[in-house]
Amino acid sequence: MTLNRILVPVKRVIDYAVKVRVTGGKIDTNVKHSMNPFDEIAVEEAVRLKEKKAAKEVIALSIGGAKSTETLRTALAMGADRAVHVDVPEGTEVLPLQVAKLIKAVADKEKPELVILGKQAIDDDSSQTGQMLAGLLGWSQGTFANKLEVAGDKLTVTREVDGGLETISTRFPAIVTTDLRLNEPRYATLPNIMKAKKKKMEVFKPQDLGVDITASIETINIAEPPKRSGGKKVESVDELIDKLKNEAKVL
Template sequence: MKILVPVKRVIDYNVKVRVKADGTGVDLANVKMSMNPFDEIAVEEAMRLKEAGTATEVIAVSCGVTACQETLRTAMAIGADRSILVESDAELQPLAVAKLLAAVAKKETPQLIILGKQAIDDDANQTGQMLAALLGWSQATFASKVVVAGDKATVTREVDGGLETLEITLPAIVTTDLRLNEPRYATLPNIMKAKKKPLEVVKPADLGVDVAPRLTTVTVTEPPKRSAGIKVADVATLIDKLKNEAKVI
C-alpha cells in the first residue's frame, strides 16, 4: 500500500507571530520556519503503518516556495521514501492546495492520504475535506487512532461529545488530531540519508491546476492586548461589572 503525506511549511510554533506594520499580512522576515505540527503527526502515523508492514511506500508532498524542500527533507529524515514539491510563488489557498494534491494523487495512485487536520498559520481545517470531495474518496477527520486491515480502515475520531469510530473503505483521506501519536525526532544519520533520497519538483501548470487566489485578505490585525485585572469590594460590584461592563451575563 502506498501512502501520500502532504506537509506544510509554517512559522515555527515557538515563534511569536508579528503582523506587518501596514496590516497586509504576517512578517516572515528572518523567522524560523518548520513543518506544521499536525503534519508531523501524519508523517509519524504513516511511518508506523510502514513499520507494521501495512504500507510499502510513504511519499511526502508539499506545495509552496522552493524553501519547502527543507520541510520535505525533514519528512524524509523521519522516514518518508521520497518526496514531491509542487513549486509555486503564488499565494496557495486551501482549495488550490486541495486541487494540487488531487492531481498528485491521481498520478501517484496512493491507497491512503494522511495529513494534518489544519495548519497552525491559518487554522483553516479545509484542505483534507476538499481533497476528499475532489477525489470522491472516503474521509475520516480528527483521527486519534487509525487501524488499517485489507481494504478497510477503522478510524477513531474526536468529536465534541467524545469519540466516534468509523469504518471507511480505501482509498481514503485521514486528517490527524493531536492525540493520534507522538512524532519521533529525526536522527543525524537519517538526516544525512534524507539528502540522497529523491525529491521531484513540478509546477502547478505541469499538473494542469489553476492556483489563482479566490479570496482576498482585507487586513490583518493582532488580537487586542489583555487589560489588567481589578479588585472589587463585594459580590454585588462583581456582578454589576460582569453585567454592565464585560457584558457576559
C-alpha cells in the first residue's frame, strides 16, 4: 500500500540552544527561533517514507503568526511537497486542544492517511496535541515512536516504555508522535532552500476552518525559578543529618 498523503504539523519555537529570558513577566521572544526539534524528526520520517515509495506526498502544516512561514519553508527545503499555514495573530497563545482542532480541520480537507508530529513542543512541553488529535479524528495512535515501519496496510510502531520497548501494530489512518531516537534530521541544502521558495503554500485563518481559538486559559505572569545556592561539604554523617534537619528542614 502506498499512502497518498502524510500530514506533518510543525511549530516555530525559540531555538533549543538559546537561553530563555523572562522580562516584565513575559518570555522574551526577540531571540532566534527555529523548528521544534521533535517536529524536525517528524518531517524527516515523512520524507523518508516518501523516498521509500511508501507515500506519494508530504504536506507540512504550521499554526502561528506570519513568521511561521519561515518554519514551513524549512520543512519544504527538507523535502515536504507543499505547505499549509493557519495564520493567527502574532503572539496569540493557541492551546493544545485548539491546535488539535485546527489540525483536524486541515486533515478533513486534505484527507491524509497518516499524521506524524512531534511528541511535544519544547516551549510548553504539553505533549497533548497528538493524543487529542487522535481522539478528535477517531484514529489509532502510536505515541513516542522510536521506530516506524509501513508494510502493506499496516503500521508498526516501536516505542520506549518503563520496562523496555513496546511494539504495536495498527491500520491506517493513524497518528504517530515522534521521539528523539526515531531518526536524525537532514540539513536543508542551498539548492533545496531555493526550490522551497517555489513550492505551494496555502494560507487559512482559523475562522476559515470553523475553529474558535479564543483562549480559555490566561497566563497571568511568568517568573524564573529562584537561583540555587551552592552546595556545602560536611565532615561526617552526623553533621549531614543535622544540616538536613535544621537548615534544609527536609527531615
